[in-house]
């Protein structure tokens with residue numbers, strides 16, 4: 540059975556990805572930062588449906604914490620390796636740039652972009668050794684189009700898409716694919732407080748997406764059927780932007 544690490548899987552899109560991957564037979568490692576109760580809920584949903592999963596709590600925005608947690612996992616699973624990595628954990632902290640504090644910019648870039656580097660680099664060697672790996676980065680429409688009030692978030696997600704394309708070229712010969720998924724508005728805690736009624740008027744499909752509609756694209760990208768797709772960024776946005 541293959542192991543899949545999903546970061547930020549206690550809630551929202553990450554939870555939906557974790558549940559779907561477990562349904563399809565992956566042993567899922569549920570990462571999260573602080574919400575023990577919601578992480579436990581993701582774990583229970585998976586195990587109640589006959590799937591296998593475990594919790595791995597660490598802060599993806601801290602390079603040392605990532606290293607300690609992942610190396611500990613690797614040491615306790617000497618005969619196993621993580622073949623699927625979904626870099627999903629992310630935050631937003633919106634503000635017009637003229638009013639934005641340095642910490643808000645740095646924190647968002649650390650959580651959304653540097654985390655990709657901190658974690659992925661630790662898993663690549665084993666994927667290379669096994670000539671097998673799937674890396675999926677959850678980006679955003681904001682990283683492609685730009686959104687006012689999100690210079691920090693857009694920069695982090697745009698950087699993530701560019702890094703996806705570069706890493707895809709580095710790893711293609713090793714049978715490891717690296718792709719991104721760029722959701723539009725998806726109904727999770729992250730969009731709480733946004734005015735859905737007015738925003739959905741801009742969306743051709745006239746609704747926000749559901750976390751499961753992002754998860755199904757991730758499932759496809761990690762499947763055998765997607766073995767010739769790498770360096771791509773797939774939009775899941777109801778036609779809002781392409």
Ligand SMILES: NC(=O)c1ccc[n+]([C@@H]2O[C@H](COP(=O)([O-])OP(=O)(O)OC[C@H]3O[C@@H](n4cnc5c(N)ncnc54)[C@H](OP(=O)(O)O)[C@@H]3O)[C@@H](O)[C@H]2O)c1
Pocket residue numbers: 546547548549550551552553570571572573574575577597598599600627628629630650677678679680721722723724725726727728729730
């Ligand atoms: N929702 C949207 O409309 C939308 C649109 C485009 C892109 N996205 C992207 O999709 C991804 C998931 O978003 P979401 O809407 O599902 O967010 P969410 O509902 O706010 O959930 C965020 C998840 O990430 C975890 N997390 C945050 N910071 C972390 C850290 N430093 N270390 C470990 N885990 C951390 C949270 O853990 P805790 O529960 O412990 O806090 C939680 O599980 C993000 O990358 C986001 O940028 C979302």
